[in-house]
Amino acid sequence: MLRCLLLTASSIVLRIVDPENLPAGEIVSLSKNQLATLIWYLKWGLSLWAVVDLNSALNRWAANRWVWKIDKSVWNFQTEVAVVTGGSAGIGACVVKKLVSHGIKVAVLDVGPLSESFTQAERDSIRYYKCDITSRDEIRGAAEAIRSDLGSPSILINNAGIGNAGTILDIPLENLKKMFDINLLSHWSTVQEFLPDMLAKRKGHIMSVASLASFVALAGAADYSCTKAALLAFHEALTQEVKHRYKCPQIMTSIVHPNWTKSAITAHPAIEAGLKRIGARLLEAEDVAEAMVKQIISVESGQIVLGPAISPKIRALPLWLQEILRDSQANVVTGNGSTS
Structure with a gap:
C-alpha cells in the first residue's frame, strides 16, 4: 500500500509539472517537445501503475477477511x-519436503x-497413513x-487428484x-474432520489444489474440469x-490453480x-510446491494462479474470445484412460 501511495504522489507531481517552465537543455539533452512527451508518458504510466498496485492491495485485503494486519505471532511452524x-x-511429495524444511x-x-x-532426515518429520480418501471411515x-x-x-492441504481422458459419451x-470422489468429495470429508480442531484453536489454513481448468473446460476431460470448477466454488463457500x-x-483458506x-x-x-x-x-x-508452501508460511488467504494472469478473468471476456481460447485447447486431451 505504501508503494501505491508513492506512485500516486509521483503521478500527481508530474501532473502539475509544466514542461514549458523546465530548463530542458540544462537538465537533459531533450527538446521542450520531447520533455513534454516524456512527462506525459510518465504521469499516465505511473497513474496506471498506481491503479494496478491499489487493486492488488485491495484484493489481498479482501482475501484476508478485510483484516489489515494478520497476527502471525500465533503461528510457530516448529x-x-x-x-x-x-x-x-x-x-504432493514436493509440498511435504518443503513443509518439513520449515520444521513442520x-x-x-x-x-x-x-x-x-524422501531422505531419512525428512522421514523423521513425516508420518505416513495409508488412507483411501474416498472412504470417510478411513479418513x-x-x-x-x-x-x-x-x-x-492446523494445516490441511487437499492435494490428491486424478485425471481421466474420455468424452462425455465414452467415460465409464x-x-x-x-474422479468426483477423489478430486472433490474428499475435500468435504477432510474439512469436516479437521476444521473443528482449527475452530477450537482459532487458527488454521485449508488449501485446495485446483487447476486452470477451473476457468476453462477441456474437451475430453469434462469430469476433470467439472471437479476443478466445483473446487473453486467450494473454496469460496468455505471462506464465507x-x-x-x-x-x-x-x-486461512487458499486455492491453487496450476497450469499444466x-x-x-x-x-x-x-x-x-x-x-x-x-x-505447452x-x-x-x-515450482508449484514452492508457491503453495510460500502461501502457507506467509499466513495469507487467497487464490494462486500459476499460469496466464488472465485465466480467472476468462469468463468476463466476450463469448467469441472465450470460444477461441477453448478451441485452442480442444485437442489436448485425446483418447481414453485414467491416472488412477
Whole structure:
C-alpha cells in the first residue's frame, strides 16, 4: 500500500509539472517537445501503475477477511502439524519436503507408500497413513491416529487428484464416480474432520489444489474440469462460512490453480501427445510446491494462479474470445484412460 501511495504522489507531481517552465537543455539533452512527451508518458504510466498496485492491495485485503494486519505471532511452524493428501509422490511429495524444511511435522494420507525421494532426515518429520480418501471411515481413522501421534493439525492441504481422458459419451460411470470422489468429495470429508480442531484453536489454513481448468473446460476431460470448477466454488463457500458462520477469520483458506505441470496426469499418453502438439511448457512440480508452501508460511488467504494472469478473468471476456481460447485447447486431451 505504501508503494501505491508513492506512485500516486509521483503521478500527481508530474501532473502539475509544466514542461514549458523546465530548463530542458540544462537538465537533459531533450527538446521542450520531447520533455513534454516524456512527462506525459510518465504521469499516465505511473497513474496506471498506481491503479494496478491499489487493486492488488485491495484484493489481498479482501482475501484476508478485510483484516489489515494478520497476527502471525500465533503461528510457530516448529510446532505445527500439516495434513497433505496425496503426499507420497509428485507435487504432493514436493509440498511435504518443503513443509518439513520449515520444521513442520507432516501427516501424509495416501494409498501408495512414500517415494524413495524422501531422505531419512525428512522421514523423521513425516508420518505416513495409508488412507483411501474416498472412504470417510478411513479418513476418520487416520485423523484419530494423527491426533494421537502428532497432535491436532492446523494445516490441511487437499492435494490428491486424478485425471481421466474420455468424452462425455465414452467415460465409464465407475471412472466418473472415482474422479468426483477423489478430486472433490474428499475435500468435504477432510474439512469436516479437521476444521473443528482449527475452530477450537482459532487458527488454521485449508488449501485446495485446483487447476486452470477451473476457468476453462477441456474437451475430453469434462469430469476433470467439472471437479476443478466445483473446487473453486467450494473454496469460496468455505471462506464465507469460516468468516460468517463460525466467526473465525483467523483460519486461512487458499486455492491453487496450476497450469499444466509435470505429473502422472500430464505423463499419460492421452494427454502427453496433445500437450506436445500445442507446444505447452510444463511447470515443474517443485515450482508449484514452492508457491503453495510460500502461501502457507506467509499466513495469507487467497487464490494462486500459476499460469496466464488472465485465466480467472476468462469468463468476463466476450463469448467469441472465450470460444477461441477453448478451441485452442480442444485437442489436448485425446483418447481414453485414467491416472488412477
